[in-house]
Amino acid sequence: MSEVLEKQVFSLPKSLKDVPTHFCPGCHHGIIHRLVAQTIDDLKLQDISICVGSVGCSVFIYDYIDVDTLEAPHGRAPAVATGIKRARPENFVFAYQGDGDLAAIGLSEIIHCANRGERVSIVFVNNTVYGMTGGQMAPTTLVGQKTTTTPYGRSSSNEGYPLKMAEMLASLEGTAFSARVAVNNIKNIIKTKKALKKAFMAQIEDVGFGFVEVLSACPTNWHLTPLEAIERIEKEMIKYFPLGIYKDKLGDKK
Amino acid sequence: MDKNKNNKERMLVKGNEAIAIGALDAGVECYFAYPITPQSDIPEYLSRELVKVGGKFLQAESEIASINMVLGAGACGKRAMTSSSSPGISLKQEGISYMAASEIPGVIVNITRGGPGLGGIQPSQGDYFQATRGGGHGDYRTMVLAPSTCQECYDLTIAAFDLAFKYRNPVLILGDAILGQMKEPITRWKERTINPNEGNEWKLTGKKGRKQRILKSLYLGDGEMEAHNLKLWKKYKSMEQDIKWEEFLVDDAEVVAVAFGSIGRIAKSSARKLREKGYKVGVFRPITLFPFPYKPLRKLAMAGKRFITIENNTGQMVEDVKLALCGITDTEFFANMPGKVSTPEDFIEPIKKMF
Numbered sequence: 335m336s337e338v339l340e341k342q343v344f345s346l347p348k349s350l351k352d353v354p355t356h357f358c359p360g361c362h363h364g365i366i367h368r369l370v371a372q373t374i375d376d377l378k379l380q381d382i383s384i385c386v387g388s389v390g391c392s393v394f395i396y397d398y399i400d401v402d403t404l405e406a407p408h409g410r411a412p413a414v415a416t417g418i419k420r421a422r423p424e425n426f427v428f429a430y431q432g433d434g435d436l437a438a439i440g441l442s443e444i445i446h447c448a449n450r451g452e453r454v455s456i457v458f459v460n461n462t463v464y465g466m467t468g469g470q471m472a473p474t475t476l477v478g479q480k481t482t483t484t485p486y487g488r489s490s491s492n493e494g495y496p497l498k499m500a501e502m503l504a505s506l507e508g509t510a511f512s513a514r515v516a517v518n519n520i521k522n523i524i525k526t527k528k529a530l531k532k533a534f535m536a537q538i539e540d541v542g543f544g545f546v547e548v549l550s551a552c553p554t555n556w557h558l559t560p561l562e563a564i565e566r567i568e569k570e571m572i573k574y575f576p577l578g579i580y581k582d583k584l585g586d587k588k
Numbered sequence: 589m590d591k592n593k594n595n596k597e598r599m600l601v602k603g604n605e606a607i608a609i610g611a612l613d614a615g616v617e618c619y620f621a622y623p624i625t626p627q628s629d630i631p632e633y634l635s636r637e638l639v640k641v642g643g644k645f646l647q648a649e650s651e652i653a654s655i656n657m658v659l660g661a662g663a664c665g666k667r668a669m670t671s672s673s674s675p676g677i678s679l680k681q682e683g684i685s686y687m688a689a690s691e692i693p694g695v696i697v698n699i700t701r702g703g704p705g706l707g708g709i710q711p712s713q714g715d716y717f718q719a720t721r722g723g724g725h726g727d728y729r730t731m732v733l734a735p736s737t738c739q740e741c742y743d744l745t746i747a748a749f750d751l752a753f754k755y756r757n758p759v760l761i762l763g764d765a766i767l768g769q770m771k772e773p774i775t776r777w778k779e780r781t782i783n784p785n786e787g788n789e790w791k792l793t794g795k796k797g798r799k800q801r802i803l804k805s806l807y808l809g810d811g812e813m814e815a816h817n818l819k820l821w822k823k824y825k826s827m828e829q830d831i832k833w834e835e836f837l838v839d840d841a842e843v844v845a846v847a848f849g850s851i852g853r854i855a856k857s858s859a860r861k862l863r864e865k866g867y868k869v870g871v872f873r874p875i876t877l878f879p880f881p882y883k884p885l886r887k888l889a890m891a892g893k894r895f896i897t898i899e900n901n902t903g904q905m906v907e908d909v910k911l912a913l914c915g916i917t918d919t920e921f922f923a924n925m926p927g928k929v930s931t932p933e934d935f936i937e938p939i940k941k942m943f
Contacts, residue, residue: 383795405804417660
């Protein structure tokens with residue numbers, strides 16, 4: 335009689351709460367939350383983390399990630415995170431923002447936060463749409479994409495072009511790490527985890543501002559099935575928003 | 589600077605500087621602001637002095653960012669402050685609303701200027717409504733302190749930090765261009781102290797050894813927002829225990845001028861001049877504008893006084909005065925337009941008419 339020794343290789347991260355998700359089927363927030371929680375665990379940051387929630391679907395981060403959290407006004411998370419980090423430099427400070435929050439109403443805050451080289455880390459979830467308010471045009475909505483406020487598709491002549499935040503922030507001196515990743519397949523999920531770790535390390539090692547843009551699905555507001563939504567990331571989003579590491583001062587350091 | 593026999597420093601400073609010095613002595617640890625006239629002496633002073641005592645100074649990219657930095661630092665239980673002038677305070681209102689909603693303490697200084705719009709840098713009391721009615725969206729209040737001398741700028745800034753933490757609420761100091769820019773001697777009576785245990789029950793420090801803390805203002809659950817508003821309302825009511833006001837020569841006065849801030853002190857000069865001519869005039873000067881000292885003023889109405897409200901605006905505090913008088917009697921109103929620098933002589937004729 336042979337005994338099978340089972341070794342657990344996958345479990346709930348300590349920093350992730352064991353609660354049912356309220357997010358829509360196929361939404362990628364859950365995957366990103368898990369990766370953030372895993373990274374917090376890996377770097378042993380749970381006890382010293384202060385998270386800044388933002389406005390939009392992302393606001394509920396405190397219901398899932400078990401760390402001290404402050405809710406910021408719409409777009410202001412990088413300024414709020416700055417206040418926290420200046421007040422308590424001994425803490426690990428990160429914000430979790432969506433595309434409307436970070437790239438539209440909060441564009442000034444994110445640029446200046448990055449440019450100051452604030453020792454904070456920002457997770458930016460880009461799903462090219464305002465999710466919580468019901469699918470309006472976001473600053474990252476692709477040209478031609480139909481939303482409830484671009485019913486004929488986003489037109490570059492009327493609404494301009496989708497903002498490429500990872501590239502834009504990489505150009506600033508204060509930014510130590512900037513990358514764009516996706517969670518549409520296993521390979522990209524692993525890369526996302528690595529990018530999050532680097533962005534967090536930029537803060538821990540006092541190198542500078544850390545930023546990770548995560549391309550994410552919103553099947554509900556894209557009017558696609560979860561599988562079609564994943565396909566859209568590969569076929570449409572990544573074409574305009576190329577994945578990659580745009581700045582890595584940690585690499586330079588080592 | 590010299591020290592008198594009590595070892596207290598006497599200094600000749602601007603009102604703005606008195607506020608900055610008061611903040612230092614109150615133990616301000618973080619200051620975030622954006623330049624705007626006529627309050628820029630405050631960030632200039634603190635950029636020089638706060639870093640010397642280990643505090644954090646940052647000139648933010650905007651008024652909006654600066655109040656949100658105060659929100660962040662305040663959530664960590666630090667004594668945090670910002671200052672601005674009228675148009676800048678309008679921009680900060682969103683953040684002030686979130687601070688009130690999330691019960692985060694902080695001190696906000698408004699050295700007002702004339703408006704509306706860009707207005708000008710001359711004195712005005714045009715922000716009374718904004719200051720005393722919350723100012724931003726939602727049903728909230730900030731405590732409002734209105735100094736009338738440089739010494740009060742210093743004293744009330746110290747009081748503002750204590751009150752902000754007592755109530756876990758933003759406290760606003762409402763000055764104006766006259767007060768911010770004039771120089772007077774002040775006594776610096778307090779030594780800087782910092783209480784590291786302040787806010788221990790609620791502040792964000794990282795969850796080590798305890799449960800997660802969440803400071804937020806979103807309440808979507810059934811009945812949650814109602815309960816939250818009820819809690820806040822009770823808190824605002826409880827602030828009445830800290831009302832402050834000054835009564836100047838009111839005991840035998842037939843006519844009482846009601847005025848706050850710089851206009852309050854100018855009205856006192858008018859009262860002195862009128863008394864020289866035999867007119868029994870007193871001044872009632874609210875120091876907390878929220879909560880407004882309704883009851884003390886009502887007491888004077890019940891004692892048979894007649895009232896004239898004088899403001900450097902077209903009539904804002906006069907509405908609170910009427911609420912205080914409660915129909916027992918009415919108040920006359922004398923308006924100085926925002927932008928006008930008033931003199932004691934300006935108020936003499938309107939007060940005389942009351943006799």
